Amino acid sequence: MARRVFITGMGIISAIGNNVSENRARLMRGETGIHKAKLLQSRYSEIFPFAEIPHSTQELKERAGITGEKGISRTEILALLTIQQAVKDAVLLKNDLTSFDTALLSASTVGGMSMTDQLHQDANKIGEPSEYLSAYSTGKHTINLLKRFGIKGISATFNTACSSSANAIMFGAKLIKSGRCKRAIAGGADALAKFTVNGFNSLQILSPNPCMPFDKNRSGLTLGEGAAYLVLEAEDVVGTKKTYGEVTGYGNANDAHHPSSLSDEATGIIESISNALNVAGLKPEDIDFINTHGTGTENNDITEQKGMSAIFRKTPPFQSTKTYTGHTLGAAGAVEAVFSLLALKNDELYPSLNCESPIDDFNVTPNMVYKSGFEIKHVLTNSFGFGGNCSSLIFSKV
């Protein structure tokens, strides 16, 4: 039968911390990372709050040990920093990395286009070519990271908008289950960029205040930046390593309704969650906790609640960590996979912030206090994106 897939390492960087323990500490304390942006070069940094990682690109390079290197986008540096953590955490050796059955699966929406101004100059041949000529393509960070870590196996880069890195993790689990790989590093990265800020502003879904998921007065999403990667390993190579949990379920579906909003019927959401439960062989009542997509837009939150209430007779405790990290787009699925695994491993719930007046229709509110000793056997985490892309993952205690 199919092999089990365990998580043996994690790495993360977000507005609430440079590593897993810093992120967990801020979640436990209910401290948001959403503030006025100090580094983002955009006129909208004066108008909207952002969840910015408070380190310049140069500082991030220094942290990653690549100070003098040229042509590396901020997105790629975020990915590099977190893969370094994940590889160390899972104690992957050089031989593990170079083996043909080790994969690297990444995800991003903006990729190297995070260098928006340089791209404009290079694309229009203004002045001398910049150092980023080869870095703009979304998949380039993955290709560069393969080289840096000496990975010779399967690689993939997903861009399914806001569900991108959930698909990378799903793909990794399947590569291992099917016997194609023994281990996979899977996640995603997205840096704040003028390109995305203007894109979401043109859709008029950026909130003037820190996002308020599941509040009836919510006014849009808050953009953030970050990266997170998991090391997935087949049960037969895990040995005595510590594990954070097991990937038991995954689902992917398309809402097939509208290019940039979800259907009233929550078709894609219901199908995606149902598929994940089906793969895991679980019933809805087996889910102890849900990490929602919870962006804070009018359309997402009401549709997500509708989807949850259609599947769960009694909706389990749920929250949105986008109230801490903002919406990290292509990284969100992986960032929130790390948070879900922390909750699972430590039997704790983190408070969802900024929900003062919950949406009336469903008679449920997100969990708003820190709770320890809350037993979690199975956690569901959801990611939905433009283009109707919906993905769900289920992690379970080993």
Place this chain on the structure above:
Amino acid sequence: MFIRDLSCISPQATYFDALFENGAEELHGPKLWAKEPSYKEIIPNKLLRRMSKLTRMSVGTGLPLIKKHKDIEGIIIASSNGSLDRSMRFLNQIIDYNEGTLTPTDFVQSTPNSIAGVLALMGKITGYNTTHVNQGLSFEASVLDALMLFEEGKSKQLLLGGGEEMSDENYNIDSQRGLHKAEDISTSELLHSTTKGTLPGEGFAMFVVDANKNSESLAEIVDADMICHASKEEIVKKAKYLITKNGMSPRDIDTLFLGRNGDIRTDFYYNHLQNTLFSDQNICFYKNLTGDYYTVSTFATWLAAKFLGGAKLPEECFWKQTTNAVQNVLLYNNYDGEQHGFILMRTV
């Protein structure tokens, strides 16, 4: 998995298969534009006007297949750049209007997954849906994605495909990176060239694939694999790894489709693989028909599927022709000498 039906837009006359009757057309650089069909019968005019070139090529190839094969359950698309022209239009507006109020149409279309989204919407296909953007390996990863869905029993029929559009902006960027020929050159001279760079192209190929063989099956896609930043010896090792993993030996391969693109810096990979493992095989080339782009393996797969299904390839495709019966085909392509992809196919 088995290819049941397929459609292709490319710089050659592929949409109605005229390529196989009339042979390849000699094309001149610097850019090899896709020969697009009239979309009138396929896409309502109002929608067509708003679509990027990539969107209309994907809908032009995909929608007729969706309409003909009503059992398609999911969509997997490979497009590294997506609707790049829309990305660049949006980018230029950001700068030109100093981050003023912009319309979201270009932004929404700029994301590569909008292609699979539009096809899902038009065909009301709510199953598995994903988009691969892994540069020169996007399609190889998509093939693995489809194979695994079938193996898990999660799906029985899928729409699988990919392609790219060319824009002035990405031409500018890639030229400055040294990817293109500096000199004027035509497709008939391309593979004999001894200089750096290649000719850029564009196109889209779409496949209806089945988990199980049936009476309409044209060819089988057996497996795919890939490696990056590899030595020529590692390429050979990877090719052997893929072939033996699938219960074959290099001797069982009778035809190679090689992504030779006339770039003196990277064509040695093809020579080495060919000389080391495949000295007695048919050798086919295709970039002298289409030029090069990230997802050009979709075109190679389309051509190989036609070949396996009995089509007579234009003579320009054969570097070496043997009397071998065509049964097992290996596709090998490298992008920019750093991204190496393999697809293994065979007759049904």
